[in-house]
Amino acid sequence: MNKIALLLPVAILIAGCTTSTPQEAQPDLQAQETQKIGRILEKGGSAFCRITDLASGITTEMTISGKKVKIAGANTSEGKKSYVINDSVNIYSWEEGQATGFKMIMPTEEEILETAKQVQPTQAVVQDPYLYDDETKYKLDCSEKNIADSEFAPPSGINFVDPAQIQNMTPQELQKLYPQGEDE
Numbered sequence: 001m002n003k004i005a006l007l008l009p010v011a012i013l014i015a016g017c018t019t020s021t022p023q024e025a026q027p028d029l030q031a032q033e034t035q036k037i038g039r040i041l042e043k044g045g046s047a048f049c050r051i052t053d054l055a056s057g058i059t060t061e062m063t064i065s066g067k068k069v070k071i072a073g074a075n076t077s078e079g080k081k082s083y084v085i086n087d088s089v090n091i092y093s094w095e096e097g098q099a100t101g102f103k104m105i106m107p108t109e110e111e112i113l114e115t116a117k118q119v120q121p122t123q124a125v126v127q128d129p130y131l132y133d134d135e136t137k138y139k140l141d142c143s144e145k146n147i148a149d150s151e152f153a154p155p156s157g158i159n160f161v162d163p164a165q166i167q168n169m170t171p172q173e174l175q176k177l178y179p180q181g182e183d184e
Helices: 003-018 029-042 109-118 171-177
Strands: 046-053 059-065 068-074 081-086 090-095 100-105 138-144 159-161
Touching (some): 029 046, 029 059
Antiparallel strands (some): 059 068, 081 090
């Protein structure tokens, strides 16, 4: 599962939505869409967005409400849909057709700040938040929408495991979580 390819553009996009940038610095349509998302979130609203990679045609859908986010997109290596839900308490991730997914507890704001203090400035990776605003590469389409909290509930038919637990599992326990041959 190549979640990094799915999450990196979206994470950068969300980071861009939360920063305040002068209007004249980003006159293109994608930047206006990004600002639109930021305005919706600032006022506590919710939105549904589609981000399309124009080169591959792959579309990622993002549902946002307050601090909750749901991302659904194609996993390019296998063609299956991957999902990530941040319900503001936990992060859930899974792939369609799989019976096992991952669940991680969201760090608190204090933990995030503490981690940020420990990172040396030379270690910090700074990305241009408008890298994915390039309308020749990506198309961003967002609309304000009322979204029910149930949209951010993980599916009940999936066994969510903390990745930290996996490193302590025996090969037999791992085989039960990820049986070979069923989905291949």
